[in-house]
Amino acid sequence: MTGDTAGVRGGHGLRSLGLAAQPPTYEALLDWWTYLREEQPVHYDEELGNWHVFRHEDVAAALADHRTFSSDMRDLIEQPEAFSKVAQGAFLGFDPPEHDVLRSLVSKVFTPRMIQELEERITGISDGLLDALGGARHVGFVERYAYPLPLTVIADILQIPVVDRARFRAWSDALFFQGRDGEPVLVATAEMLRSIDPLIAEMNAYFLDVIRSRRARPGPDLISRLATVEEGGQRLRDEEILGVCGFLLVAGHITTTMLLTSSVLLLHEHPRAAAALRADPSLTAGAVEEVMRHRGQLPAAARRTTREVVLRGRRLPKDSVVLLWLAAANRDPRVFPDPARFDIRRTPNRHLALGKGIHYCLGAPLARLELRVALAGLLRRWRHFTPGGEVTYEDPRHTIGAREIPLEVEWAAGGAG
Numbered sequence: 001m002t003g004d005t006a007g008v009r010g011g012h013g014l015r016s017l018g019l020a021a022q023p024p025t026y027e028a029l030l031d032w033w034t035y036l037r038e039e040q041p042v043h044y045d046e047e048l049g050n051w052h053v054f055r056h057e058d059v060a061a062a063l064a065d066h067r068t069f070s071s072d073m074r075d076l077i078e079q080p081e082a083f084s085k086v087a088q089g090a091f092l093g094f095d096p097p098e099h100d101v102l103r104s105l106v107s108k109v110f111t112p113r114m115i116q117e118l119e120e121r122i123t124g125i126s127d128g129l130l131d132a133l134g135g136a137r138h139v140g141f142v143e144r145y146a147y148p149l150p151l152t153v154i155a156d157i158l159q160i161p162v163v164d165r166a167r168f169r170a171w172s173d174a175l176f177f178q179g180r181d182g183e184p185v186l187v188a189t190a191e192m193l194r195s196i197d198p199l200i201a202e203m204n205a206y207f208l209d210v211i212r213s214r215r216a217r218p219g220p221d222l223i224s225r226l227a228t229v230e231e232g233g234q235r236l237r238d239e240e241i242l243g244v245c246g247f248l249l250v251a252g253h254i255t256t257t258m259l260l261t262s263s264v265l266l267l268h269e270h271p272r273a274a275a276a277l278r279a280d281p282s283l284t285a286g287a288v289e290e291v292m293r294h295r296g297q298l299p300a301a302a303r304r305t306t307r308e309v310v311l312r313g314r315r316l317p318k319d320s321v322v323l324l325w326l327a328a329a330n331r332d333p334r335v336f337p338d339p340a341r342f343d344i345r346r347t348p349n350r351h352l353a354l355g356k357g358i359h360y361c362l363g364a365p366l367a368r369l370e371l372r373v374a375l376a377g378l379l380r381r382w383r384h385f386t387p388g389g390e391v392t393y394e395d396p397r398h399t400i401g402a403r404e405i406p407l408e409v410e411w412a413a414g415g416a417g
């Protein structure tokens with residue numbers, strides 16, 4: 001998957017213009033975005049019954065206009081019991097004023113300063129995972145590093161005991177994929193949500209238990225602080241804290257795992273960029289932004305129109321579901337010269353991988369810090385790394401990144417710990 005060779009195919013390579021007809025490979029999606037961004041930048045998908053938007057200008061404008069492009073889909077899709085409970089705190093899917101009240105309370109606790117203070121701890125977790133490899137030559141990168149690193153960080157922030165963390169995987173996968181695995185849809189159906197409800201019920205019971213005990217004996221952890229935070233007389237209910245925890249678990253975990261896999265693949269494909277980063281670690285922050293732009297993990301954000309909208313001459317009725325293709329916008333040549341090029345020195349880099357507007361990623365400082373720490377550690381301790389077997393991928397219609405990368409690693413002198 002280099003993605004650098006994909007170009008406009010003039011439509012012949014595209015069997016049909018609908019998303020469902022595209023093969024679930026990253027190259028196919030790149031082709032599809034490239035073609036439609038030029039030919040039908042606002043496209044109605046007959047089969048899925050929703051709209052797609054591809055250009056940077058349009059995606060950015062829609063993200064910034066939450067009055068017209070609502071994030072609240074609750075009354076479009078029937079939510080089963082356990083899911084609707086956890087959804088009470090998932091403010092990504094709310095509009096103002098509900099969104100703002102919750103985001104503002106959570107922001108008082110989940111602050112950039114609190115994140116900055118985690119740097120040493122994240123470095124320790126990263127070093128511990130690399131030490132545990134014991135200088136091995138063959139490394140399952142996702143299993144041994146990209147998956148456990150962000151999971152350990154978020155479990156640490158929530159102060160969840162190590163023994164319970166194994167259960168997180170099933171819960172966070174269920175919440176993230178929402179039963180859409182193998183399906184081309186970006187918005188889950190009621191039936192898909194029902195299929196994951198038993199797992200969500202298990203997660204809810206676990207977190208509600210933890211929340212109650214933290215209320216009784218608060219500590220310095222995030223859950224205790226969410227339980228006690230107050231603003232203008234507003235406090236969070238248990239179900240809202242549950243939703244925030246569930247959401248942080250998903251948002252803070254798979255996203256970062258995926259970006260770590262993309263980072264390793266991109267640096268393998270661009271050895272000069274890897275060499276430049278080794279020689280000058282101050283380039284790391286720019287490299288993180290470019291990984292996000294080039295292979296941002298979340299391909300699209302879903303919205304629903306609150307009124308009829310005319311966009312590039314197309315009339316979108318009220319209550320249309322609109323998919324804003326962040327990943328297509330991030331390859332728009334109108335904004336990014338030579339967009340397929342992976343350029344760690346790219347400035348400006350106005351990518352939309354972390355969203356924009358009132359829903360701009362609250363975890364952006366954490367995501368950036370984790371990636372920066374991880375890249376610095378990997379490049380310091382590994383002299384060379386290359387995929388040594390078949391790389392498997394997630395379905396790029398839902399998430400962009402690798403499921404597993406069997407890496408062949410050459411350790412730097414003293415790097416094996």
Ligand code: HEM
Binds near residue numbers: 103253255297326368
């Ligand atoms: C590393 C990669 C990450 C990526 C690519 C990413 C991407 C995004 C995007 C695109 C949005 C906006 C979605 C929309 O507008 O519909 C978003 C929102 C959000 N993200 Fe992230 N995220 C990442 C990591 C994290 C982390 C580590 C956390 C926290 C632990 C986090 C927490 C959130 C929250 C709470 C929101 C909702 C904000 C709101 O609705 O006000 N994210 N993220």
